[in-house]
Amino acid sequence: MRSKDRLFIFLSIVLIILFIASLLEQMSISTSSERSIRPQAEDISGVLIKLEEANLEPQEARFYRVINE
Amino acid sequence: MRRKYFLNIVILITILMAIGVNIYQGDLSDNEISDEGITSEGYTFNTKDIAPEEKGFGGHIEMLVTLEREGSIKDVRVLAHSEASQYASGITEPGFLDQFKGRSLRDGFIVGEDIDAITHATISSKAVARILETCLQKIDAVKHDREYTREDRQVLSLDEDFYITVLVITFLLIAFYLKFNWLRYTGLFISIVYFGFWKANFISMSNLGNIFLWRLPDPGSNIAWYVFIATGLTLTFLLGGFYCSYMCPFGGLQIFLNKIFRSNIDITPALARSLRRIRYFSLWILIILLLVLDNSNIVNYEPFSTVFLRRGSIVAWASALIILILSLFHYRPFCSYFCAAGAFLEILTRLGRKVFRRT
Numbered sequence: 001m002r003s004k005d006r007l008f009i010f011l012s013i014v015l016i017i018l019f020i021a022s023l024l025e026q027m028s029i030s031t032s033s034e035r036s037i038r039p040q041a042e043d044i045s046g047v048l049i050k051l052e053e054a055n056l057e058p059q060e061a062r063f064y065r066v067i068n069e
Numbered sequence: 070m071r072r073k074y075f076l077n078i079v080i081l082i083t084i085l086m087a088i089g090v091n092i093y094q095g096d097l098s099d100n101e102i103s104d105e106g107i108t109s110e111g112y113t114f115n116t117k118d119i120a121p122e123e124k125g126f127g128g129h130i131e132m133l134v135t136l137e138r139e140g141s142i143k144d145v146r147v148l149a150h151s152e153a154s155q156y157a158s159g160i161t162e163p164g165f166l167d168q169f170k171g172r173s174l175r176d177g178f179i180v181g182e183d184i185d186a187i188t189h190a191t192i193s194s195k196a197v198a199r200i201l202e203t204c205l206q207k208i209d210a211v212k213h214d215r216e217y218t219r220e221d222r223q224v225l226s227l228d229e230d231f232y233i234t235v236l237v238i239t240f241l242l243i244a245f246y247l248k249f250n251w252l253r254y255t256g257l258f259i260s261i262v263y264f265g266f267w268k269a270n271f272i273s274m275s276n277l278g279n280i281f282l283w284r285l286p287d288p289g290s291n292i293a294w295y296v297f298i299a300t301g302l303t304l305t306f307l308l309g310g311f312y313c314s315y316m317c318p319f320g321g322l323q324i325f326l327n328k329i330f331r332s333n334i335d336i337t338p339a340l341a342r343s344l345r346r347i348r349y350f351s352l353w354i355l356i357i358l359l360l361v362l363d364n365s366n367i368v369n370y371e372p373f374s375t376v377f378l379r380r381g382s383i384v385a386w387a388s389a390l391i392i393l394i395l396s397l398f399h400y401r402p403f404c405s406y407f408c409a410a411g412a413f414l415e416i417l418t419r420l421g422r423k424v425f426r427r428t
Contacts, residue, residue: 008336011395012344015407018388019351019370023358025382026367 112136115148120203125196126279126286127151127366130160134204141173142201152193153275153366159187160197169201174209178202181228189269189378192286192294199287230268230293237263238300241315245308257321265318265377270297272312273373274355274410278365305414306421312414313404319373320404326396334398344406352409371410372403
């Protein structure tokens with residue numbers, strides 16, 4: 001086998017390993033958050049504390065009144 | 070004793086009347102002042118409750134929105150989304166979301182005119198704007214006691230992206246028919262700059278996965294994306310190899326890199342044949358993964374987004390750099406041996422050949 005072929009096989013193996021690692025990386029991002037990304041979770045908890053359920057009725061939506069104490 | 074008893078009754082009646090008036094006023098004031106020191110600032114809702122039908126690339130972008138009492142947006146935060154992370158990370162950033170603050174239905178929600186899109190994430194940016202506008206329209210309809218209709222929505226938005234995409238594809242088609250090399254290289258250069266670095270548009274496994282899983286962006290506001298994908302697939306089927314040879318920005322980049330040294334590390338034909346099988350094998354593996362995991366983001370292994378978005382993990386950058394360096398010494402190594410989307414397009418070309426009996 002020629003040395004060029006050997007070099008190419010080696011590089012191909014490295015690339016395949018990197019592509020598989022890339023796929024696993026994407027999988028861990030997607031599956032760890034149940035297929036959706038949830039940013040700023042801690043920020044939102046601060047907002048939710050200030051909310052109080054309001055009996056408004058834009059269809060079936062859950063509407064909250066923001067209150068300022 | 071009797072007088073004291075009478076006085077107590079008068080005080081009790083006064084207190085009850087005061088409470089009654091308070092409750093009555095509270096009802097009338099529409100929650101304006103509910104208790105001492107607590108005033109209503111506005112209303113907050115989850116967009117998923119109001120406009121779940123509006124979707125980005127990966128489904129609905131769930132947001133927590135606070136409205137001022139008069140109906141303008143006070144605050145927006147993204148709660149959850151399934152957009153491709155390397156494209157749409159910007160939609161959660163305050164820099165983008167702050168543009169919606171203070172905006173009401175009187176102000177526009179058109180991305181590109183009223184709102185600046187996130188670079189390389191136009192589809193997700195448009196989805197955020199559309200979701201917010203629809204929510205406001207629905208709330209406005211309820212407030213004014215009328216039915217919500219989508220009549221006033223723009224059905225098709227032929228923006229500058231659409232015209233440039235059509236123009237570039239027309240140029241590439243002319244280059245394909247005239248077969249002049251200089252015209253082809255000019256077309257490929259335009260494709261690298263416009264489709265690659267500017268728009269980050271390419272037929273990738275992730276895009277094909279979205280088509281397989283029927284997770285498509287709103288056609289009305291993303292017509293340029295549809296034109297790019299539909300033309301790439303249709304012309305490859307009709308003309309054979311059109312996308313890979315003339316439209317693909319990453320293919321073009323590899324061709325230009327190979328031109329620098331004009332030297333090729335040739336491998337034996339038997340090895341080249343064996344290596345070419347890798348992309349077909351990858352294609353089937355990725356299709357199985359797509360069907361099992363029902364998520365197109367996970368099949369995003371190609372170096373396209375890393376190179377053109379200049380964004381990616383260490384692993385993604387490592388593979389992209391090896392491919393780009395290898396391109397200096399070998400003609401289109403990624404296209405030849407590792408591109409699963411290219412394998413799909415080759416199947417499409419063969420199908421076209423069979424249908425039209427091309428040689």
